Amino acid sequence: MLKTIDSLGELRGKRVLVRADLNVPLDGTTITDDGRIRAALPTLTRLVEAGARVVVISHLGRPQGAPEAKYSLRPVVGRLGELLGQEVAFASDTVGASAQDVVAGLEDGRVAVLENLRFHAGETSKDDAERLAFATELATLGDAFVSDGFGVVHRKQASVFELATLLPAAAGQLVRSEVESLRKVTDQPERPFVVVLGGAKIADKLGVIDSLLGRADRILIGGGMAYTFQKAKGFEVGQSLLDESKLDVVREYMERAERDGVELVLPVDTVVAPEFSADATPTVVPVEQMPADQEGMDIGPRTAELFGQKISDAATVFWNGPMGVFEFESFAKGTVSVAETLSKAAGFTVVGGGDSAAAVRTLGFDESLFSHISTGGGASLELIEGKSLPGITILEEDTE
Secondary structure: OEOOHHHHOOOOOOEEEEEOOOOOOEEOOEEOOOHHHHHHHHHHHHHHHOOOEEEEEOOOOOOOOOOOHHHOOHHHHHHHHHHHOOOOEEOOOOOOHHHHHHHHOOOOOOEEEOOOHHHOHHHOOOOHHHHHHHHHHHHOOOOEEEEOOHHHOOOOOHHHHHHHHHOOEEEOHHHHHHHHHHHHHHOOOOOOEEEEEOOOOHHHOHHHHHHHOOOOOEEEEOOOOHHHHHHHOOOOOOOOOOOHHHHHHHHHHHHHHHHHOOEEEOOOEEEEEOOOOOOOOOEEEEHHHOOOOOEEEEEOHHHHHHHHHHHHOOOEEEEEOOOOOOOOHHHOHHHHHHHHHHHHOOOEEEEOOHHHHHHHHHOOOOHHHOOEEOOOHHHHHHHHHOOOOHHHHOOEOOOO
């Protein structure tokens, strides 16, 4: 069981450091998807109502341990304030004079955001001592710690792991919700249990497939990763994404699926184009007839229909990864079809973060139609895979 905010006791007047995941996509300084900010609201609102002095810490993008203006959290502050209904203070550094002044000036029930954690090399350092030193600086700004950035709990980083060892710590409502929903998929899923995997890189999903081959009833493979499966079956894949180094692994997985009675469902047709472009002319071809000079961009309509049939009677569905290049309208139909099927499914449906969650929002789906939409692509995959996540294990209650 994860430690709860209740375990922290009376919070009025206390400085509570909240590790959120405000790593939102930006077009310059314009937020293009505020889903992660909205996901942080339940925990922040609860702390505000408890009278805590809330200090939000987060990363944005991948700066290399030094300040970069394009990765500043400043654009996030205004939107967070709008959603919370209060003006949110902003510190122009993370543990320096500005942070200290802003935190010292906080009143009960007010919120501040500190600048990007990853402007400090200690946040993501591989050296335990460096991470601990940075976490120790952060800890001087708080009396308690709430971990609510699910998108980073699979990383052993200063604000995720070490900070939780230095202050009274608890899981926020988002992290608790994520873990409960994903464990509902991993521990004893209601059956049929169907897994839909897509996305570009097959290497990212091999561990998940390996783990789920013993637990899922059906595994549906789409997206760029499907072409390595098609190649392993001896089909031409043209200019499509292909990981030749994984062909033997994929063949072994197909053999295991057949041996263990797991239905492994691959595309039967593909939308191809002469180049990777939003303006490229799409053509639908059977998978066994892909032209050598074309590139696969999406699952075809017959595959979309097939996947719909395989999902529709599921009692539990986990989906991670788009079916094609959904950012281009001409190649979004496969992803739209899977999302539509999940939105109408009667079973427990989980969208596994990352590009899948982005697709649901970008394509205009009502998020309430899905049982759970994860905020962490990598974290959700590792939890589904059965790995131990540092940011979760450090928050578990001592049962001794």
